[in-house]
Amino acid sequence: MLPNPAQTDFSSDELDAIRAQFPILTERVNGHPLVYLDSGATAQRPQRVLDAERDFVLRRNSAVHRGAHWLAAEATEEFEDARATVARFVGARPEELVWTSNATEGVNLVAQSIAEASLDPAADPRVRLAPGDEIVVTELEHHANLLPWQRLARRTGATLRYLPVSDEGEVEGIDEVIGERTRLVAFSHASNVLGGYSPVERIVARARSVGALTFLDSCQAVPHAPVDFGALGVDFAVFSGHKMLGPTGIGALYGRFELLDALPPYLLGGSMITTVTMDGAEYLPPPQRFEAGTQRISQAIALAEAVRFLDELGMERVAAHGERLGARLAEGLAGIPGVRVLGPGPGAPRIGLASFVLEGVHAHDVGHVLDERGIAIRVGHHCAQPLHRRLGIAASARASTSVYSTHAEIDVFLEGVAEAAEFFGVAGTREVLA
Amino acid sequence: MSDLRHLYQELILDHSRSPHGFGLSTDSPHRSHQVNPTCGDEIALAVVHDGTTVESVQWEGQGCAISQASASLLSTLLERRPLADVEPLVAEFREAIQSRGTIELDEERFGDAIALNGVSKYVARVKCAMLAWVALEDALDS
Structure with a gap:
């Protein structure tokens, strides 16, 4: 055969x-x-990723989601097409994919938004933490998927616990450490040091059984293997563009829509509001709620080209x-x-x-x-x-x-x-x- | 191997394998702990002196051959040296190591430590060679 x-x-x-x-x-x-x-x-980066970015900058560059002129409309369409392309590549719907500057920013975005929600008694209880709650990470995490959770624990009074790893780097203690108090489990999809995969299905199943959210650092998996966040059933995930043949300065956060929608914004400013008064503001739904300020437009378009390149391979x-x-x-x-x-x-x-x-x-x-x-x-x-x-x-x-x-x-x-x-x-x- | 040998001279390899001044037994208050965040190298260093003369420089740490040899050579160089010499020596060392190969250490003043001359051509290794010297400066400030 x-x-x-x-x-x-x-x-x-x-x-x-x-x-x-x-x-x-x-x-x-x-x-x-x-x-x-x-x-x-x-x-x-392959030549065509740079060419895509250059072509956009030289011929259609404009701010997105604002302005009524032809270039602005073209740029907005390309920018949102890029989102749809990258989202499909990781098994997400476009509205579930938030552009970030890198994966690190995606982790900080979720951690800080949860910290913010935890201060607000009216916020969705799924994204609020309090003393007695537990955040679980693993012992093999990249600092980017550790430090933001350490700070979130300090800010909310929650306890940070971790899944130990064996001498071979296998994540252990899933059923022991993830328990009734666990509210969030943050872990690597594939280790940036060891190269092995985490038992994603087992961790997600255990987390779900105790009602905890899951956060996946997929920086070392998305560039190297087919990944479908929807099928994996994780609640949040991050990855970065420059590790997958795309530009620096762009990454993405995936979040199940209802959870993104439950989170308050991380950065405040232009392009993420519906109404602003001198006393307050109403925010747009995700993903734009989390995309304050002028976005990384040409980088997003270049990342979509990198995704097409990988798809063709x-x-x-x-x-x-x-x-x-x-x-x-x-x-x-x-x-x-x-x-x-x-x-x-x-x-x-x-x-x-x-x-x-x-x-x-x-x-x-x-x-x-x-x-x-x-x-x-x-x-x-x-x-x-x-x-x-x-x-x-x-x-x-x-x-x-x-x-x-x-x-x-x-x-x-x-x-x-x-x-x-x-x-x-x-x-x-x-x-x-x- | 010639470029490698220029950087990793026998003296450097010897000092990194059999370091001088390794082991902290003093309770001298003049001490410092420094980390090179790029590679995780670290050193804890203490200076024993009576206000005029350096008696010894003791240290413990882990790191690459360059950083370990540099700490060892520093310890050898400063033993029983006038305390007043230390600051100018550190300044000269820093200038030479950061010179991208344009300034060499003076053998009369630095003795065996001139084996570190090769480092200055490698920007990525300057921090390795400087780690102990930065710790020394910090220890004398404390």
């Missing part, structure tokens, strides 16, 4: 055609061809490509003496990403050796200090891929890591001289 082409990796010809659309991939760094393995931090195939690269990364690293690979073990699903520690060598030094060879990776704590502390390490090195990454690049990277191990003479133990 032939493999289902929708679920197979790209052929080398297809990959060449994909790579040809990313001009940056022909750059040389330190005398070597660029091997870009930091797509988890920010992905590269087919997200099933994008996922297959990423999983194969991730497996090669994890297996290759595990074969280098002195390397500890973090996250899911062999055979367990992971996105095209692997973090590791080279015994006795700091991640920054590993990154430096690779950089000398034109290989770009991320080193440090990847904005996940509690997870690193849990794993007993201060920092790690991370290689992360995207649609344009190749198996040959993974091999160049693995050779680089092996050379770093050799250069620093992986030994480990520190002798302290008096």
Whole structure:
């Protein structure tokens, strides 16, 4: 039987055609061809995403949702078409998708809006917190999906609890920690450090059974696999444009409409009101209620183009490509003496990403050796200090891929890591001289 | 490997593996804790002095080879040095390390610490080399 082409990796010809659309991939760094393995931090952009943005700016630029002239109407239509395109891509209705500047802003938007609602006795009880209530996160969260909830807990008197992770980075304690007092569960869809997926269905089912809302950080899932927030049944979710081949400065918040509609606005100002007097204001329904001020119009239009690009590649195939690269990364690293690979073990699903520690060598030094060879990776704590502390390490090195990454690049990277191990003479133990 | 060797000289690797002044046993009030938020490197450092002479610089921390070697070399350099020398040394060190390869540390004044000269060509590594020196400045202010 032939493999289902929708679920197979790209052929080398297809990959060449994909790579040809990313001009940056022909750059040389330190005398070597660029091997870009930091797509988890920010992905590269294809020419057509820039072209879409430029075309809009040069020919139809105008403020949206205001002004009666032709350009304003054109810009508004394109802006709202972009919303519909991105919303459909993640299984949302257009009115359930709020533009934000990035995923971080989306988390803060919901946390601050809940804090605001909690001060108002007339607000919808589903989005109000009080002392005795519990917010649950996981131990592997990116700081962006942790700090806003810490502050929300402090502001409302709620308690912040967390689902611990195992040595392999699996989220544990779902039934124990999520309980009757839990009002909100915020968690990562896929870990930006470990590359493994969270048990989204189990967490959502447990949260629902106790009447808690769910908030999904999907930054590392939306760019890499088909995602349908409606089908997942989460209440809120965020993702960022620049990790999915789109521009910086744009991301989105998904929220079930009735919940968005229950939330007070986060930023106040123009374009989000129906009536304003000197004493107060009435607000527009979502999503515009949460889009005060002039919006990131050209960025939204460019992000929609990135989504069309991904759609044409087919997200099933994008996922297959990423999983194969991730497996090669994890297996290759595990074969280098002195390397500890973090996250899911062999055979367990992971996105095209692997973090590791080279015994006795700091991640920054590993990154430096690779950089000398034109290989770009991320080193440090990847904005996940509690997870690193849990794993007993201060920092790690991370290689992360995207649609344009190749198996040959993974091999160049693995050779680089092996050379770093050799250069620093992986030994480990520190002798302290008096 | 030549570029790498220029940055990671044997002396740097030796100091990072067998650091000098590692271990905080003093209760000197002149101490500081510094973190490099980019990579999570951190150092706790204390200066023991009698008002005129530095007796020792003790530290504990974790980080890359550059940051660890820099702390170790700093500790070696300042032992039994007049306290008045410290501020100008930190200023000269900072100027050289931030110079993008245009200013070298003076061997007569910095001794083995000139092994850190290679750092100044790598903007991304300047903070690594500076961490202990920033902690030193802060410790003497406290």
